[in-house]
Amino acid sequence: MDFFTFKKYLKELLILALPILAGNIGQMLINLGDVYVAGHFNTNTLAAISVASAIFMTFIIPGIGLCAAVTPVLSNYRGEKKPVKRLFGITIIFSQILAILFFILLWLTIPLVYKIGLSGEIIQDTIDYLKVSSLSIFGIFLYSALKEFLQSHEIVLFPNVMMGLCVFINIALNFIFTFGYGFIPSMGTIGLAIASLTVRTLLAAAVFIYCMGFLKRSRFKNIKRYAKDLIKIGLPIAGAMFIEFLGFNFVAVFVGKFDPIYAACHNIIISITSLAYMIPFSVSSALSVKVGYANGSKNIQDIKKYTLTSFIFILIYAFITVILYLVYKEPVMRIFSKDLEVIKTGASIMVIVAGFVTFDGIQSVCIGALRGLKQTMQILIVMFLSYAILSIPLGLILAYKFNRILEGFWLGLAIGIFVAAIISGGILIKKYFNLKKKFIVNRL
Numbered sequence: 548m549d550f551f552t553f554k555k556y557l558k559e560l561l562i563l564a565l566p567i568l569a570g571n572i573g574q575m576l577i578n579l580g581d582v583y584v585a586g587h588f589n590t591n592t593l594a595a596i597s598v599a600s601a602i603f604m605t606f607i608i609p610g611i612g613l614c615a616a617v618t619p620v621l622s623n624y625r626g627e628k629k630p631v632k633r634l635f636g637i638t639i640i641f642s643q644i645l646a647i648l649f650f651i652l653l654w655l656t657i658p659l660v661y662k663i664g665l666s667g668e669i670i671q672d673t674i675d676y677l678k679v680s681s682l683s684i685f686g687i688f689l690y691s692a693l694k695e696f697l698q699s700h701e702i703v704l705f706p707n708v709m710m711g712l713c714v715f716i717n718i719a720l721n722f723i724f725t726f727g728y729g730f731i732p733s734m735g736t737i738g739l740a741i742a743s744l745t746v747r748t749l750l751a752a753a754v755f756i757y758c759m760g761f762l763k764r765s766r767f768k769n770i771k772r773y774a775k776d777l778i779k780i781g782l783p784i785a786g787a788m789f790i791e792f793l794g795f796n797f798v799a800v801f802v803g804k805f806d807p808i809y810a811a812c813h814n815i816i817i818s819i820t821s822l823a824y825m826i827p828f829s830v831s832s833a834l835s836v837k838v839g840y841a842n843g844s845k846n847i848q849d850i851k852k853y854t855l856t857s858f859i860f861i862l863i864y865a866f867i868t869v870i871l872y873l874v875y876k877e878p879v880m881r882i883f884s885k886d887l888e889v890i891k892t893g894a895s896i897m898v899i900v901a902g903f904v905t906f907d908g909i910q911s912v913c914i915g916a917l918r919g920l921k922q923t924m925q926i927l928i929v930m931f932l933s934y935a936i937l938s939i940p941l942g943l944i945l946a947y948k949f950n951r952i953l954e955g956f957w958l959g960l961a962i963g964i965f966v967a968a969i970i971s972g973g974i975l976i977k978k979y980f981n982l983k984k985k986f987i988v989n990r991l
Contacts, residue, residue, distance in 0.1 A: 557860055560830060569707050607649070614692045618695045619920075624773075625699065639755075646685040653677065657677055686744075686747035686748040693754045724738030790930045812953055815880060816896075818883065830912070831857075865908045873898065909968040920975075
């Protein structure tokens, strides 16, 4: 592929990826805003929302994964020249059925919080936060489904700009409801939950109003294939996201059992890698749209060029990121901590972290392309092998048997994601050649 072809395809990917990136960063800042305000209120509130958020996200991640099926399914339909705008109403119904199911599951789980051994000082705050936050599931899933619907049509600016605006609304409401202002009393932990509920509802409502034109075109006929495809494609995506979520939380729990220094380092490194992953993740999302459309229209050349362009871009990005990690490893750690022991411990494993970031970027491209090709079951299998069979067991062996605590767990994660990238790449290449033969035969 020559430079001008690369430039053309990269421009098309970035037009989609950059607004998605802004939205993803906005979501991270909203979460950080909650932590910031809670930490300034009191330590118990911070501890309560940390526990409650971990429980809450256990139910949110699978639901968002199921909603994520909307993009690859509708992108393929668009490539097949099907009237996908008619499916808008069904998309909304799908999101709210999911919301009802996960709302019920969360409420069935809340009584169990009393039995997990939380400190008496935070247990009631944790439960109160979960009860109020549970109502925001409806807004979260509606926004996710609508964002995916728009994304499948390559409309990415509005929903992600709204997410950015909500960063400022969220921080203001957090302070008002938590500390109190004027006639509004201080509500502490419940105030944080009310602020989150308000922001998530407003966000969903704004995007819904923006999409009202699609509602007029909706048809509730011949929806069986769409519903079947959403479940078929969405369940593996949800499973893969859930495995990854549990994998990192599992490591956080075990690292914390050894020494607070390791727990602090792990949390900082997770923050760094999560921020670095935003660009590969955004490119991956854009790639799934482009590949999905090309797959539906049986355009093998576009599948190849968009995927290859993404690989080249991510490898360049990974190279720059690795250099920064290795050259400025201690300054990077100092951004998050003033503790010299935390800084030195974190800096000592930056080589491993740099490897993880590189392989994670490659894996993200494979995931984006495979989603576009509707090969999500393969993604689930690869993620299960990576985390459950390789990363976590290897990390436990290195930590407990060889006393390589933080280094051992991150080495396990890096090796696991390396193997996942290799396997995913192999699956993608095989799928590409199978499609190439299939499309040629169909033309004959």
